[in-house]
Amino acid sequence: MSTETVSTTATTTTTTTTAGVRSVEGIHKSARFHWVGDGFFVSTYFPSQKLPAERVSPFVLMDYGPPKEFAPTPKGKRGVGWHPHRGFETVTLAWEGSVAHRDNAGHAGTIGPGDVQWMTAASGIFHEEYHDEAFTRGGGRMHMMQLWVNLPSKDKMAKPGYQPITTADIPRVPVAGGGHVRVIAGEHEGARGPARTFTPITMLDAELHAGAKLQVSIPSTFNALAVVAKGRVRAGTSTAGAGELILFANDAPGLEVVAEEDAHVIVLSGEPLGEPVVAYGPFVMNTVAEIEQAISDVNRGALGPIPD
Numbered sequence: 001m002s003t004e005t006v007s008t009t010a011t012t013t014t015t016t017t018t019a020g021v022r023s024v025e026g027i028h029k030s031a032r033f034h035w036v037g038d039g040f041f042v043s044t045y046f047p048s049q050k051l052p053a054e055r056v057s058p059f060v061l062m063d064y065g066p067p068k069e070f071a072p073t074p075k076g077k078r079g080v081g082w083h084p085h086r087g088f089e090t091v092t093l094a095w096e097g098s099v100a101h102r103d104n105a106g107h108a109g110t111i112g113p114g115d116v117q118w119m120t121a122a123s124g125i126f127h128e129e130y131h132d133e134a135f136t137r138g139g140g141r142m143h144m145m146q147l148w149v150n151l152p153s154k155d156k157m158a159k160p161g162y163q164p165i166t167t168a169d170i171p172r173v174p175v176a177g178g179g180h181v182r183v184i185a186g187e188h189e190g191a192r193g194p195a196r197t198f199t200p201i202t203m204l205d206a207e208l209h210a211g212a213k214l215q216v217s218i219p220s221t222f223n224a225l226a227v228v229a230k231g232r233v234r235a236g237t238s239t240a241g242a243g244e245l246i247l248f249a250n251d252a253p254g255l256e257v258v259a260e261e262d263a264h265v266i267v268l269s270g271e272p273l274g275e276p277v278v279a280y281g282p283f284v285m286n287t288v289a290e291i292e293q294a295i296s297d298v299n300r301g302a303l304g305p306i307p308d
């Protein structure tokens, strides 16, 4: 990934507004799929020209890997070896399969189905991201997403951190009409997600039965999007199927999604940072000078040694 040029062009579909409910600004399909290392077959939905930084902030990148079958492999590792990050957080969600993480700040963990790993790179870490060894040996389906959550300028050089969030830590709120919402970050109907965030973020993982309506209340100034992982949903007068991303307009506090069939939907929302985004490879900073500093710091070993 190179430095992104921000486009102000948005895909406009419908502007039919019910009072208090956000309209849909655009429905976005996946981009071309690519391998991250040899373990993660993903589409990078953003950054992209159609989903510019200011419409998805505080998120800066979303890689989504729909369910994919991996054959058993008796030995070897599948994934990405040691690489640096600075200036943001990586948030990895696994619904199927198992991802193992290790970083040079001393954190390590495995996330399995329903777990979330919230890693704060901030001032800088090296980490590796592989399929869990047992999963590699046994094979199976991998279904995951990785988000890059931007940090405000004042926190970009904060100490690195790590939050292993297991499925048991995540509160579940029933949805009228059938299904449930898992509250990973922020608040939903009185339930508070376990993730500690630097800026206000609401992250929900919803399983909806056909006909169920998910209603979420978030400030209208927050950016908001929903990814359909399974099934088909309706938002306003638009519909979106598996693999599509719904970008909501910032025109009302309420967000509504109705399941037209059994559906799995991830809702991502947060307060936009309103700061310049200069992203280059594994670094997300505010200025080109800060990117140059990050590269220089990595080259002179300032991010610490890489473990064996």
Ligand code: MN
Binding pocket: 083, 085, 090, 127, 129
């Ligand atoms: Mn990484």
